[in-house]
Amino acid sequence: MAKVSFTPALQRFLSAPAVEVKAATLGEALAAVFTSKPALRGYLLDDQGALRRHVVVYVNGWPVKDRTGLSDPVSARDEIYVFQALTGG
Amino acid sequence: MVDRLHVGTRKGWFELARRGGDWEVSDCRFLGDPVSAVLADSDGAVYAALDLGHFGAKLWRRDRSGAWSECAVPVFPPKPADTGDDPHPWSLGKIWVLEPGGIPGRLWAGTMPGGLFRSDDGGRSWSLVETLWRMPERRQWAGVAGGEQPGINSVLVDPRNPQDIRIGVSTAGVWASTDGGASWRIINRGMYAEYMPPERREDPIVQDVHRLASCAARPEVVWCQHHNGVFRSEDAGATWRELAAIRPSKFGFAVAAHPRDPDTAWFVPAIKDERRIPVDGRLVVARTRDAGRSFEVLTEGLPQRHAYDLVWRHALAVDPSGEQLAFGSTTGGLWISGDGGKSWTMPDARLPPIAAVRFAQA
Numbered sequence: 001m002a003k004v005s006f007t008p009a010l011q012r013f014l015s016a017p018a019v020e021v022k023a024a025t026l027g028e029a030l031a032a033v034f035t036s037k038p039a040l041r042g043y044l045l046d047d048q049g050a051l052r053r054h055v056v057v058y059v060n061g062w063p064v065k066d067r068t069g070l071s072d073p074v075s076a077r078d079e080i081y082v083f084q085a086l087t088g089g
Numbered sequence: 090m091v092d093r094l095h096v097g098t099r100k101g102w103f104e105l106a107r108r109g110g111d112w113e114v115s116d117c118r119f120l121g122d123p124v125s126a127v128l129a130d131s132d133g134a135v136y137a138a139l140d141l142g143h144f145g146a147k148l149w150r151r152d153r154s155g156a157w158s159e160c161a162v163p164v165f166p167p168k169p170a171d172t173g174d175d176p177h178p179w180s181l182g183k184i185w186v187l188e189p190g191g192i193p194g195r196l197w198a199g200t201m202p203g204g205l206f207r208s209d210d211g212g213r214s215w216s217l218v219e220t221l222w223r224m225p226e227r228r229q230w231a232g233v234a235g236g237e238q239p240g241i242n243s244v245l246v247d248p249r250n251p252q253d254i255r256i257g258v259s260t261a262g263v264w265a266s267t268d269g270g271a272s273w274r275i276i277n278r279g280m281y282a283e284y285m286p287p288e289r290r291e292d293p294i295v296q297d298v299h300r301l302a303s304c305a306a307r308p309e310v311v312w313c314q315h316h317n318g319v320f321r322s323e324d325a326g327a328t329w330r331e332l333a334a335i336r337p338s339k340f341g342f343a344v345a346a347h348p349r350d351p352d353t354a355w356f357v358p359a360i361k362d363e364r365r366i367p368v369d370g371r372l373v374v375a376r377t378r379d380a381g382r383s384f385e386v387l388t389e390g391l392p393q394r395h396a397y398d399l400v401w402r403h404a405l406a407v408d409p410s411g412e413q414l415a416f417g418s419t420t421g422g423l424w425i426s427g428d429g430g431k432s433w434t435m436p437d438a439r440l441p442p443i444a445a446v447r448f449a450q451a
Binding site: 009010013014039042043044046047048052054055084085 | 141142143144145147159162164165167168178179180181
């Protein structure tokens, strides 16, 4: 199971505790998160399903490459970290 | 007279209450977050649209009990593959204006990048007005202030007929629907755009309509603060006459229309676009009471030395009586008048930059 953690900055708006999900890609991992937490989707993705411009996702310490298709692979024991970019805001 | 004022700022939502003749901050919420639009609906609900730098546009609603809850936000549909050359993103930038729809539960949201959305359930769900969004002319809509996204800044709903709607677009003129949004046409004639090449100067779709305001009692009377002048229409936005008597300058963003007197309106002029500051550092309100033939420059209580406040398009409001006005500035100044603009006072608060003000009843 991959572990998905979220920036504390999100906690001002809604509860977003770390969760473990079974997924092969970042898109699948986020979809699994949104199944139980649908309100989170609009905070992380734009209307077309891409990562918001000022949201970044790291897998095992490195930023994901496919911000539009969310196709970066993930596997069990991966650590996915979702946080705000140091731009905008 | 109404006794509440809602203020949307760069750093949160504030409510002011009138106690006797004085206004004071009575509540605040979303401290630290940009509020792009506010609305107090006739059913007692208050809406605050947030424009979060990282996490996108959000919408919150306060019910009559005072409890806040997050609403749905407008969402654009999936972008079809054959629209690759569409210059505008199919994704909500921000909610720029919220207006009641004249039917219980109905709201209109004007947004960047130019989508108009409707809710029929008090903001619990939204649908894009696709008839407008899919018009081929929409691709000609130009961005706001050098940005890439156009924005719907004004939604006028005829109080006699909620199917009769006008919208103002930066930058794409005035659009009308007489069937509740099922069909649209651009209607403005008589405006001119100084900033365009001569052959396009009078083209309706290049007109930068900063803000529209109509007289509630005579909705066919509409006022416009345009990028290079102020204009008035007596036929619900179809034909426009420039009001050349405006002073001290013709540039500005905000306009408020008297709700009962169709000959009275207020503007907050500034030096034109390259600088966007008050003329001579004096903050003034321009009022006409004769349909724009002449203007008074109102200064009592307003800073007349080294004032560099600019007033954005949604940051000037008049109450239903036509006697109380309020405006807020880019430097967080907030001024309120109880005598139709003749004199102004500041509440005891130093607020963040102000995007929007709205009067309401407690």
